[in-house]
Amino acid sequence: MILYRDQLVERTEIHIDIEDRGYQFGDGVYEVIRVYHQQPFYLDAHLERLKRSAEAIEINLPYGFNQLKVKLAELVAQNQLVQGNVYLQVTRGVASRTHHFPVKSEPILVAYTQQNDRPIQALNKGVHTVTTEDIRWLRCDIKSLNLLGAVLAKQKAVQQHAHEAILVREGVVTEGSSTNLFIVENGQLLTHPANHLILHGITRQIVISIAEDLQIPVKETHFSKEQLYQADECFITSTTMEVCPVIQVDDREIGRGQPGKITRKLQNAFYQLIS
């Protein structure tokens, strides 16, 4: 079953209009929420971010948080989802094609579940990455359906047999194509400030607060590609990748090609939260 507007229905019952603005313009916002033990993880934070993204592009969410939570719980229960993701999107709705906002259109919400396992091998061994120019727009803090910049970057990574593309804007490392990025330098965690140039990741926020609990210093600051190459440790974070070690960037090994100690500490603390 999927959630379409406020109803649970069979996926095959739903037809998306060719003039849905999400389909034609990427005019909408989305969230990916992890489900552990049948429970959506940090659901409130995801809904808050969805609301912020929607407000930033002047879409009114069609349902309140309480109603949404009830519907998402029904969706997870109906699909007997134990471990996986909920994908949720809201588009501006259907209207005759014009670039500007239509005078009348009703936002359309769709959500569905995907069963999938934790990426255990990547979490244990770490992943390879490549750097690429960050060609995305200047509102990366909005979780918009427009993902072409991310799609092209990830494709470049895949073509080079890497797991993630690390984006660099004017020499500054911003984030991954679908992840946030941290490096460890002299015992300190560095990550790009949460401004308009990155998505304010929920996992990023969780890691920052775990690090504070563990008394690992965190600095939200700019750092260069050269600093990334020279980092003692590096890891990426996201809803689906959790806290994942990076052991290679382009042709440079990070931390002699092994996940670092601080990364392991943060992974362990994160694991406590989801167990």
Ligand code: PDD
């Ligand atoms: N991606 N940065 C970007 C550009 C992202 O798309 C994501 C999430 C993140 C991590 O955010 P969070 O920790 O809140 O998942 C950072 C999701 C998972 C996706 O598009 O599939």
